[in-house]
Amino acid sequence: MKTKISLLVVAFVVCNSCNNLDLVPLDKITADSYYKTAPEFDAAMFAAYSSIQDFWGTSTETLGEMGEYWKITDVVTDDVNAEPNSDNISKDADRLNFRASDKPFAAIYTQIYEGIYRANTVLEHLAMENELSDAEKSLYDGEAKFLRAYFHFEALKLWGTPPLVMETFKDLSKLSVPNATKEQLYTQILADFNDAFTKLPATWAPENTGRATKWAAMAYIGKVNVWKGQPADMLAAITAFEAVIDNGVGAAGKYGLIDTDNPEKDLEDVFAFDNENNKESIFEIQYGGPHSDDNIWVFDDTHSEAFKASQGTGRSWFWDAANNSAAESAPGGKLGYWTPTQNLVDAFEAGDERLNSFIYQAGDTYYIWNSAVESLPYDPEWSSTGYNVKKYSGKRNSVGGDFSGNNQGNFNNERIFRFAELKLLYAEALLASGRAAEATDQINDIRDRAGLDDLPGLATLADLQHEKRVELCFEAHRWFDLVRWGLGPTLFPADWNAKYEVYPFPQSEVDRTKGTAGEIKQNKDY
Structure with missing residues (x-):
């Protein structure tokens, strides 16, 4: 009899506890109990990095992504042709036919704001109770702000006036943010990169190669100011670039062009699988391989853990x-x-x-x-x-x-910001500031590495535009350049429309926020 009573008491307790909403699932860890130690903050930071990997990812479980970032940065340009056997979105991108419902915009928007959410999560938990030293808190603060700035800058380049998200939302009545102005975005992006510069290390230990550094932050400060484009901004860009050129170091030592007077080998060295994170690399997207979960950035974002996708690029x-x-x-x-x-x-x-x-x-x-x-x-x-x-x-x-086992995935890192790009951005800022002779030297350095003679005279903006096109082809820069330089009507006279200066926001996001305080307004004419 006592046994039966005991079992009934246990059953009552178990059943009654089903209504206790404070119970922690056995297979989960709450956020507030997780963000305590340096390894836990490391994992959270790597999750934010992994959102960048997904720009080039493929998936059969979310939106069915197939290298969507390439479509809206490379395929849309005069450098790339969509083959007859390519998917319809690639063909439309090649014809400059964009729709707010197109997959690339939803995919990249999701990945950008996922990354911002993850960076903000780190920043918020740094202010809570944890076991970090003051030095560790400062470092993670700088790293999270670097990534938040990086993602917001990508969003600005794509959509012009995307939301500026500075917190994670916990109120069900406030789950969206309206469009920000370009000025608000530029101000916060530069503030985050500047804070990152003061707090990040010049280099990391070898096991952490690929994490953002203070010199990557300074390089982006220069790049963002070039995008702003006003005379004062160009002077600020020159100051930033000169700081990187004079003092910047990366995983392979002082930054510089790979130039040994052997152009064929030098250019091969820049993109070689066995020469990742080389002296030309300012910021590089790290990939694992040949299996998943063997790279510090890997979290298998585009597939469930059961799928065990190799975290590579297609x-x-x-x-x-x-x-x-x-x-x-x-x-x-x-x-x-x-x-x-x-x-x-x-x-x-x-x-x-x-x-x-x-x-x-x-x-x-x-x-x-x-x-x-x-x-x-x-x-x-x-x-x-x-x-x-x-x-x-x-x-x-x-x-x-x-290569992955099925020969479809690559693990060669994506060189997202090279020293060659920095020199060309520096040349652009110099030209805009009336310093053509110095700009010419920067461009001639690039030409020399390619086996070409110097320019016959002082560089012009057209020379700079030409050099940047051929040096950085297939590296996701051309579209943003031709838009900000106003070359669309000249390069695509039959197909250009002024609305292409920005892309459409994903229609799903516009519809989801309609009628709320955080309503996103669609870009004009989409």
Whole structure:
């Protein structure tokens, strides 16, 4: 009898406790109990970094992403052609046909504000009870502000007046933020990058290579000021860039161009899988491989943990040659969605080694990893333009460590901010400030590394624009440049529309916030 009574008491207690909303699930840790130690804050920071990885990601479990960031930064430009076998969004992007309902805008918007949310989460928990030293708190504060600024800057470049989100929301009646002004965004972005500069280290220990540094923050201070574009901003940019040039160091030591007077090898070295985080790298998106969860940024954001996706990029899958019209298929089973345009090829000067290093063309030997390295003569019939992208590819990168087991994922880091870009941004600021001779020196440094002679005279803005196009092709810069330089009507006379200066906000976000205090207003004419 006593046994039966005891069981009834236990059953009552268990059932009654089902109504206790303070119970902690056995498989979960609450946020307030988690953010206590340095390893826990590290994990939270890495989660914010991983949102950047997702720009280039693929997924079958969320929106069905397929390299969406490339579509709205590269495919839309005069550098890239969407092949006949590519997806419809790529073809529309190539024709400058944008809709607010298009997947790339929803995917990148989600990833940007996910990253901002994660950075804000770190910042808020730094102010709560934890076990961190004052030095650790300062470091995490700077790192989180760097990432918050990075994500807001990306949002500004894409949408012009996106929301400025400075907190995580806990009130169900306030879950959205309205459009910010450009001035509000620029002010906060620069404040965050400046705070990051004062608090971040110049370099990290080798096991933390890839985390943001004070010199990456200073480089972005310069870049943001170039985007602002007023004379005072250009002077501020010059000051920032000169600080990086004179004093900046990265994982490989003092920043500089990789230039040993061997252009073919030097250009290969910049993008080589076995030369990640090199002296030219200011900020680089870190990828793991050949398995998931072996890189400090990895959290498998685009798939559930059960899927165990390798955290890589689909660069090879989308950009390497596919069989579009040739009798014999290109090896490797790649999609071959996007290819270089003839217009871009024609932009390279005679003798420019970058053409040979960045683009496959007739007469080249084509290399691909297909569970083993394969090489054969490049067939122009593999592409409707007669070309394929070699940057991040080629013989040096056709190695097993750079590819997932299914040969679709790459683990070569994305060079998101190179010293070569900084020198060209510096040249732009110098030109805008009437210092053409100094700008010419910066541009000539880039040309020399490519095997070209110096410019015949003082550099002009057109020279700068040309040099930046050929140096940074396929690196997600061209669209933002041609928009801010006002080149759209000239480059796309039949297709350009003034509304393209900004992209449409995802219609799902506009609809979700409609009628609330945080209503997002759609950009004009979308």
